[in-house]
Amino acid sequence: MPATVTSITPRRTSGQGRPPQSASRRPFRDNPRLILAGIGALVAVLVAILAVANRTPRLSPDFLTEFVLYALSAADLTMLVALVFVLARNIVKLVVEGRRTRPFARFRAKLVALLLGMTLVPAVLVLAVGSELIRTSVERWFNAPMDEILTSANQIAGDYYHERQMLVSDHAKRIARALASVNLGNPDVRPLRDLLAPDVTLQRVQMVEVYRVGRASGSLPGLEPVVDVAAPALPPGYSRAAADRLAAQALAGSSDTRSIETLGSSGDLLHAAAVIRSKDGRATGVVVATDYLTGDLALRSRRMTQAFEDYNQLRVLKRPLAGVYLSFFLMVTLLILVGATWMGLYLAKRITRPVQMLAAAAREIGAGHLDQRVEPQSNDEFGSLVEAFNTMAGELATSRRNVERSTIELERKHIETEIRRRYTETILERITTGVVSVDAAGAITTINSAAARLLSLDRAIVGQPARAVFDRADLQPLGALLAGAGRAKTEPAAQDIAIPRQQQELHLAVVATALVGDSGAPEGVVLVLDDVTPLIRAQKVAAWREVARRLAHEIKNPLTPIQLCAERLRRHFAGGPPAAKDLVDECAATIVGEVESLKDLVDEFSQFARMPAPRTVPTDLGQLVAETLALYNGIFTDVGIEQRTAADVPLVRLDAEQIRRVVINLVDNAIEAMERRGQIIVETQLDAPGGVVRVIVADNGPGIPPAEREKLFLPYYSTKRRGSGLGLAIVRRIIAEHGGSIEVGDNMPRGTRFTIELPC
Amino acid sequence: MTNRLKMQPRKHEGTKRLVGLVFAVAFVSLGSVARADGQDLSVMPIARDGQVVVSFELSEGLTEDVRDAIQSGLPTTFSYELELRRSTATWFDRTIAAVTMTATVRFDNLTRRYQMSRTLDGRVEDARPTEDQDAVRRWMTRFEHVPLSTTSALEADGEYYVRVRAHTQPRNTWFFWPWGRDWVLGRAKFTFIP
Numbered sequence: 001m002p003a004t005v006t007s008i009t010p011r012r013t014s015g016q017g018r019p020p021q022s023a024s025r026r027p028f029r030d031n032p033r034l035i036l037a038g039i040g041a042l043v044a045v046l047v048a049i050l051a052v053a054n055r056t057p058r059l060s061p062d063f064l065t066e067f068v069l070y071a072l073s074a075a076d077l078t079m080l081v082a083l084v085f086v087l088a089r090n091i092v093k094l095v096v097e098g099r100r101t102r103p104f105a106r107f108r109a110k111l112v113a114l115l116l117g118m119t120l121v122p123a124v125l126v127l128a129v130g131s132e133l134i135r136t137s138v139e140r141w142f143n144a145p146m147d148e149i150l151t152s153a154n155q156i157a158g159d160y161y162h163e164r165q166m167l168v169s170d171h172a173k174r175i176a177r178a179l180a181s182v183n184l185g186n187p188d189v190r191p192l193r194d195l196l197a198p199d200v201t202l203q204r205v206q207m208v209e210v211y212r213v214g215r216a217s218g219s220l221p222g223l224e225p226v227v228d229v230a231a232p233a234l235p236p237g238y239s240r241a242a243a244d245r246l247a248a249q250a251l252a253g254s255s256d257t258r259s260i261e262t263l264g265s266s267g268d269l270l271h272a273a274a275v276i277r278s279k280d281g282r283a284t285g286v287v288v289a290t291d292y293l294t295g296d297l298a299l300r301s302r303r304m305t306q307a308f309e310d311y312n313q314l315r316v317l318k319r320p321l322a323g324v325y326l327s328f329f330l331m332v333t334l335l336i337l338v339g340a341t342w343m344g345l346y347l348a349k350r351i352t353r354p355v356q357m358l359a360a361a362a363r364e365i366g367a368g369h370l371d372q373r374v375e376p377q378s379n380d381e382f383g384s385l386v387e388a389f390n391t392m393a394g395e396l397a398t399s400r401r402n403v404e405r406s407t408i409e410l411e412r413k414h415i416e417t418e419i420r421r422r423y424t425e426t427i428l429e430r431i432t433t434g435v436v437s438v439d440a441a442g443a444i445t446t447i448n449s450a451a452a453r454l455l456s457l458d459r460a461i462v463g464q465p466a467r468a469v470f471d472r473a474d475l476q477p478l479g480a481l482l483a484g485a486g487r488a489k490t491e492p493a494a495q496d497i498a499i500p501r502q503q504q505e506l507h508l509a510v511v512a513t514a515l516v517g518d519s520g521a522p523e524g525v526v527l528v529l530d531d532v533t534p535l536i537r538a539q540k541v542a543a544w545r546e547v548a549r550r551l552a553h554e555i556k557n558p559l560t561p562i563q564l565c566a567e568r569l570r571r572h573f574a575g576g577p578p579a580a581k582d583l584v585d586e587c588a589a590t591i592v593g594e595v596e597s598l599k600d601l602v603d604e605f606s607q608f609a610r611m612p613a614p615r616t617v618p619t620d621l622g623q624l625v626a627e628t629l630a631l632y633n634g635i636f637t638d639v640g641i642e643q644r645t646a647a648d649v650p651l652v653r654l655d656a657e658q659i660r661r662v663v664i665n666l667v668d669n670a671i672e673a674m675e676r677r678g679q680i681i682v683e684t685q686l687d688a689p690g691g692v693v694r695v696i697v698a699d700n701g702p703g704i705p706p707a708e709r710e711k712l713f714l715p716y717y718s719t720k721r722r723g724s725g726l727g728l729a730i731v732r733r734i735i736a737e738h739g740g741s742i743e744v745g746d747n748m749p750r751g752t753r754f755t756i757e758l759p760c
Numbered sequence: 761m762t763n764r765l766k767m768q769p770r771k772h773e774g775t776k777r778l779v780g781l782v783f784a785v786a787f788v789s790l791g792s793v794a795r796a797d798g799q800d801l802s803v804m805p806i807a808r809d810g811q812v813v814v815s816f817e818l819s820e821g822l823t824e825d826v827r828d829a830i831q832s833g834l835p836t837t838f839s840y841e842l843e844l845r846r847s848t849a850t851w852f853d854r855t856i857a858a859v860t861m862t863a864t865v866r867f868d869n870l871t872r873r874y875q876m877s878r879t880l881d882g883r884v885e886d887a888r889p890t891e892d893q894d895a896v897r898r899w900m901t902r903f904e905h906v907p908l909s910t911t912s913a914l915e916a917d918g919e920y921y922v923r924v925r926a927h928t929q930p931r932n933t934w935f936f937w938p939w940g941r942d943w944v945l946g947r948a949k950f951t952f953i954p
Contacts, residue, residue: 069931069933154869154870157870158869158870158871158872161870161871161872162872165871256889256890256891259889260871260873301870302870305833305868305869305870308869309832309833309834309869312828312831312832312833313829313832313833313834315828315832316825316828316829316832316834316930316932317829317834317930317932319932319933319934320930320931320932320933320934322934323933323934326934
């Protein structure tokens with residue numbers, strides 16, 4: 001499977017759901033260009049603040065209070081909120097990380113606190129001192145001498161204007177009184193002009209305009225111009241509009257009968273209106289007198305007033321003005337604090353984040369995730385450290401994969417070995433050959449079921465010292481063989497050993513082989529046991545058959561001549577003396593009788609030697625036994641024969657005649673053993689798990705000593721006074737040729753018990 | 761800052777007779793004022809001729825600071841935000857109509873004359889010069905029958921109130937507080953009976 005490499009990338013928050021940022025969109029703190037741009041923007045803001053601060057005196061009060069102060073206040077509040085938010089957020093984060101025992105949380109907290117403390121204390125001190133300095137300086141701007149000078153200057157300018165206005169107003173009233181008796185409706189205005197000309201000529205006023213009440217003229221409701229007399233010194237930009245408005249205003253009864261018309265750099269025109277009333281008090285017209293203040297005079301007056309107003313406006317706005325400077329100062333302080341906080345956090349993260357990432361990656365690798373990698377964030381020493389870590393992780397992953405491949409190969413081989421071992425164990429368990437292995441230390445490491453059965457050992461002896469196990473009396477020959485094989489180390493030691501087992505002899509062919517490793521060091525001994533008892537028995541039977549065949553052949557041939565010679569001698573001496581005739585008759589009869597006996601013996605030998613192979617057919621064993629036992633009905637009155645037949649015994653392939661002979665032979669032996677008085681039980685059983693049927697012939701006779709039981713089945717061994725001793729040998733041979741076995745044992749409570757097992 | 765409401769006595773019967781109402785209006789309370797730094801803003805809404813008009817006066821509006829500002833030649837403006845509103849029990853009160861009235865004065869120290877002007881929603885309503893400080897005070901603080909809304913926007917027997925917020929420019933503060941610390945509030949409730 002291809003390896004999947006997982007990278008550890010920096011996290012902005014502890015939230016896990018946020019998708020990882022791609023390399024092209026690095027966070028702000030990891031992007032030097034953005035950092036430089038941010039620093040540049042900060043410097044620009046500071047420069048702009050300084051520039052605005054330098055221009056503050058030239059700013060209009062409205063702009064100063066409504067825009068600058070508002071903007072600065074808003075900026076201060078925003079930065080204060082941002083600072084509090086950043087601090088609170090990071091304090092909460094530090095507390096949470098501290099509680100979660102996140103690595104480097106304490107270090108980050110200390111670093112941030114140190115930088116913030118280093119900045120906060122001087123910044124607050126500078127802010128406090130600077131604020132007091134600003135406040136004091138602003139207060140000192142406004143002092144009594146300056147106040148008096150500017151107030152006086154303004155007072156002089158104002159009084160001058162006021163006096164000139166009052167003077168013009170007086171002239172207007174005087175002219176109005178003078179015109180009270182003048183008919184303003186006269187089309188000839190020369191008399192009127194002549195009347196007004198001295199005022200202008202003598203420069204009491206610079207212009208006089210007379211209106212009479214009548215038809216509306218243009219913008220003048222109820223007034224129409226009559227005449228105007230103006231001095232030539234009036235500036236060319238003069239217009240009648242201001243005088244017209246003032247005349248209408250005066251006629252309307254307004255108390256405001258004066259106005260000032262500014263002509264820019266040319267100067268000011270001071271207008272005053274007075275209503276012309278007839279003797280009966282009726283308004284007949286309006287006179288507007290105008291005085292002219294030259295440009296220089298008006299300009300200087302304006303400057304004095306402007307200086308006074310500027311000074312007073314600054315005094316009035318000294319609090320907002322000081323507020324602006326304080327806001328500047330506060331903003332710079334907050335910028336420094338925010339910058340210090342951010343810088344502290346940035347440095348802390350810059351330092352701890354690669355280490356945190358390395359620690360996290362190390363934990364992942366420790367947990368077995370060897371494909372974990374750390375994404376390099378910089379090209380500095382931390383970057384080199386990350387590269388080294390990634391290289392190490394890569395080598396670890398490669399080694400891990402090699403080990404995993406080796407492990408898989410080993411597991412495969414182990415499985416193969418295990419299969420082979422189980423196969424070998426199965427073979428060892430299934431074979432009839434006993435196998436016992438002993439390690440170099442002399443402890444038994446293996447004993448298969450055949451060995452345990454042959455040696456009558458419990459398989460729990462595995463692990464016990466072989467010397468102690470084979471120290472048992474019947475197993476001592478094996479112990480000696482084992483010790484000899486261990487010493488020989490090379491050639492296997494073979495030996496036939498007879499072990500007494502249940503009053504019988506068990507013949508074992510034993511081979512002890514020393515196990516030697518590739519280095520030549522002894523690794524133990526393996527003991528192989530073969531039960532050769534049936535083989536020896538068969539060899540014995542074969543030998544006896546050969547003897548019987550030869551004996552029959554050698555003995556039977558001379559018997560007939562011997563019998564004929566004896567008959568011939570008896571016939572020859574039939575006419576002889578009686579004594580000789582009796583002797584010869586007696587001897588001839590004896591010879592003939594013994595020859596007959598010898599013939600019978602030879603026939604039995606021949607039969608034993610030439611017993612035909614069984615012709616097996618499916619046979620009802622119970623019925624066969626019943627028919628055989630029926631032959632004994634009424635013959636032996638003191639012998640009771642009982643048959644017990646299991647109902648589930650199936651048909652068995654056997655040669656009925658041979659099995660009948662077996663049963664007869666065993667029953668005859670029993671009757672003989674009981675001296676024709678006793679009880680015989682013939683029983684048939686089914687052993688389905690063993691796949692055999694059993695025929696048991698039990699009597700309550702005297703029984704057979706254990707030492708003679710093995711000999712029972714040998715030819716020419718008999719405990720009876722007569723008989724050839726071949727009966728049980730033939731029985732064993734018949735059973736063996738049917739593929740079965742026959743055993744003899746004690747019958748309970750007394751007697752002998754023959755058990756025949758036939759495959760079914 | 762805390763604004764306290766002060767209830768004024770009922771005057772609706774006389775008011776109805778005085779203005780010759782086309783619609784009958786019953787006032788639950790004629791007006792109320794809010795006090796801030798010694799300033800009172802009394803409000804009196806009246807529905808007449810199919811219109812809701814408001815008269816209000818800011819007493820002690822020309823404080824020493826304001827007078828200094830005016831005398832220094834600073835253009836000084838009193839802004840009044842008038843809102844016709846209806847109370848809502850479960851949500852913010854609903855604003856039915858709103859206008860902004862401003863009164864501005866500028867003193868010329870050379871001619872010693874005040875130039876005054878008034879605007880309604882930015883539109884110049886009136887302008888005149890004066891040399892009288894009392895006229896300036898009245899010009900800046902006393903308003904009569906400012907049209908606020910038509911009565912067609914009102915529901916019969918509905919309870920409404922008129923809120924007037926006043927503030928001065930330029931502001932004479934150390935620090936600009938964006939939530940209107942220097943506002944003077946006035947408020948008057950009424951029940952509209954057609």
